[in-house]
Amino acid sequence: MDEPGRDDGLREAAANRGLKLVRSRVRTPGKGDYGRYGLTDAGGAKLLGFGKSGLTATAAEIEDYLHKGALADWRTSLRAAGAKAPPRPKKRPAPEPERRAKRAPEPEPQPEPEPEPPPLSVRPARPADSEAIAVLVTGLGFATAREDIEGRLSALKKGRETPFVAEQGEVIGVLAWHVTPVLHRPKPVGRITMMVVAEGERRRGVGRALVEAACAQMRAKGCGLVEVTSNVDLSGAHGFYRRLGFERTSYRFAKAL
Numbered sequence: 001m002d003e004p005g006r007d008d009g010l011r012e013a014a015a016n017r018g019l020k021l022v023r024s025r026v027r028t029p030g031k032g033d034y035g036r037y038g039l040t041d042a043g044g045a046k047l048l049g050f051g052k053s054g055l056t057a058t059a060a061e062i063e064d065y066l067h068k069g070a071l072a073d074w075r076t077s078l079r080a081a082g083a084k085a086p087p088r089p090k091k092r093p094a095p096e097p098e099r100r101a102k103r104a105p106e107p108e109p110q111p112e113p114e115p116e117p118p119p120l121s122v123r124p125a126r127p128a129d130s131e132a133i134a135v136l137v138t139g140l141g142f143a144t145a146r147e148d149i150e151g152r153l154s155a156l157k158k159g160r161e162t163p164f165v166a167e168q169g170e171v172i173g174v175l176a177w178h179v180t181p182v183l184h185r186p187k188p189v190g191r192i193t194m195m196v197v198a199e200g201e202r203r204r205g206v207g208r209a210l211v212e213a214a215c216a217q218m219r220a221k222g223c224g225l226v227e228v229t230s231n232v233d234l235s236g237a238h239g240f241y242r243r244l245g246f247e248r249t250s251y252r253f254a255k256a257l
Contacts, residue, residue: 013066024055037062118169122213124162132171140196164213166206173197175210179221187224
């Protein structure tokens, strides 16, 4: 990333955490604290990268600090909402040590084959999915209750923009989408407004299946372009969308109302 783009990305990520990025004023390579950064809170208190002779933190150290802060916010949101992350599979108990047999051992029974998981399917969300969707959305960093999801699903269904869920025995992913008629383009613009896959189910094609279903739906509604936004500190998601053919075209600006 070039230096202006990198600085803009770091500044935006800091602002998302309620912090302020401080950049070295030195513009001569090799002099003083050239290329170094610091972080303060909203009140100006120093948090990271301030030394006796100037700023000390690298861009990588700033990114790592902000990423850890995002994870901490996510865990706090989970606790506040009373939501639980998808359960981890239980470990099987270790087999007991074999005892020396007094007579010829009988052949051990063959273990039964593991049942194959049910096929992955993508379908429109239903009110009965609200609890599972609330857990997924909370895991994304937006503390949400089942009742909130039920109301929003109803509104989106009335607008004929029902989100999609990925199901494999249970709901393991969700994607919301929207069609926007625009003045400056000949066709409407489709937008993926949110997508999240359960942590233990990623890198198995679930996200790709959701995106393909949404793109097909927006294409059927006449869209000539599909956009998606992703938080600046979710670098793994950025790579995922690039692999699906999405390109970075602009910065996203937001203002709370």
